[in-house]
Amino acid sequence: MSFKHCLLAASVAVMWGLNFLAIDLSLAQFPPFFLVALRFALLAVPALLFVPKPDVGLRWIIGYGLGFGLLQFLFLYWAMAAGMPAGLASLVLQASGPFTVLLGMTFLRERVRGSQMTFLLVAMAGLAVVGWQRFDSNASFLPFLLTLAGAFGWAIGNICNRQSHSTEPIKLTMWMSVIPPLPMLALSLAVEGPNRVGASFTGLTTPTGLLALAGLIYTVVIATILGSGIWSWLMSRNPAGVVAPFSMLVPVVGMSAAFVFFGERVSLGELCGAALVIIGVLGAGLKAAKGARILAAAEVAVPVSAQAEDSDAGDSIKAS
Template sequence: MSFKHCLLAASVAIMWGLNFLAIDLSLAQFPPFLLVAMRFALLAIPALLFVPKPDVRLRWIIGYGLGFGLLQFLFLYWAMDAGMPAGLASLVLQASGPFTVLLGMTFLREKVRGSQMVFLLVAMAGLAVVGWQRFDSHASILPFLLTLAGAFGWAIGNICNREAHTTEPIKLTMWMSVVPPVPMFLLSLAVEGPDRIGDSFHGLATPTGLWAIAGLIYTVVVATIIGSGVWSWLMSRNPAGVVAPFSMLVPVVGMSAAFVVFGERVSIGELCGAVLVIIGVLGAGLKAAKGARIAAAEVVVPMGAEVEDSLKAG
């Protein structure tokens, strides 16, 4: 993975870290299942009308939409509506990184270098430190488990994204968004009910309503179209287990932003954990890049030797 790709992955982490604040603002106005349906409906309609289908197999579009779109955000929004703080949610959701590595090793037979695994464990240790500092009585076990389920959905989406091998990441992101709206609208009607759905559209001109709309726009345009588009582009050009760990930078951004905007306190222990996350993610990325260069050199050298031998024989 090149340095340029590392910077792009880090920029996506910033977009997604701030997205947790946008989600929190939107949930103050809309119920969670309806909000997920609205988020993807705003993408699905223009996708069907104006965006040509990407040149990938339909099963990978559906798989990406089910994993990254439906499962991840169904459980994440549900968890945050049930009381999961934005900062802590941004942390727990990053379990998608290890989940993706495990799924990649299991189903795609991707290899992880020992030194890369060490740095990945350092990053996980940092997450554990931050989680230990943040986990308190305000976050019950149910929101925690729901967020963890969302992380597994994200990992499934990563694998389907990787297998799509798309050269059209924006198109893939738009068409992935066609999958969640209908089942989420039906789920919202069944669970949240028409009354709660109707009440959520009252007071949109109030500060709470305006911030909710702004959060929804940020989620759709910045976090989904731009962020997921860049993420898809990276996943199509690098092993899933190399790109996915960069998602562990998201809680660093999310908790820092939550401190500034919502006043969530950050302790010395949390700062130490954040440093470990940064070291682990960057170290894993650099080790993976070194491994890719070595592998490329090993391919070039034998091929060069074969050409030289054939010339001599001629």
């Protein structure tokens, strides 16, 4: 992986880390469920008008949209609106990694190496530490659980994305965005009510309203279109195991930026838990990449050996 590609991967991590601050700014103006509908509607309209449908099964587009789009952000926005700090949200959402592995083992019969499972257990232990630190009251523990539910939704989306075997990740991302708007709008009208939704459009010219709009634009344009586009481009040109670990910079950026701009502080226990999560997810990712390289090398070696045997057999026949 070239130095230029490393810089691009790090820049995406920065974009995604700052995205949690942008979400927090938008939630100061818009109710959470409606904000999810609004976010994806801004992506769905241009997708339907200008982006050709990717060549994948419709069920995988729907599954990806329901998991990655609807469930992840429904619970993430709900958690942040209920008091989950932006920095910690960027960390706890990394539980999607272990959840994805567990779902792959359960439904796809994917094999996990013992060393990889050890690192996953370290990451889960880190999440348990963070959860224990948030267990001082329901007001702080409930948002933690909601964020975990968002991470599980992301994992479901990962499995559907993987099963789609798409060679057009940008198109798939755009078309995935078509799924969440209408269900989320219906949920918003039922739970948050038309009055609250309508009231969120008043005061958009105030500092709070302008920051909320800026946060929404950042989430749609910078974090989703630009960030995901660069990430997909890097994934198509480099081994996944080399690119993926850069995502562990996301909670580092998110927690640091939340401290600088919002004054968010975390306890020593939460910092220890964060370190375990980062070490666990990063280690599991590297072990998975190593296992994939070994498997690929074995698959290449088998045909070569078979060809050699066939060649030897042919020579023997000719000699006889």
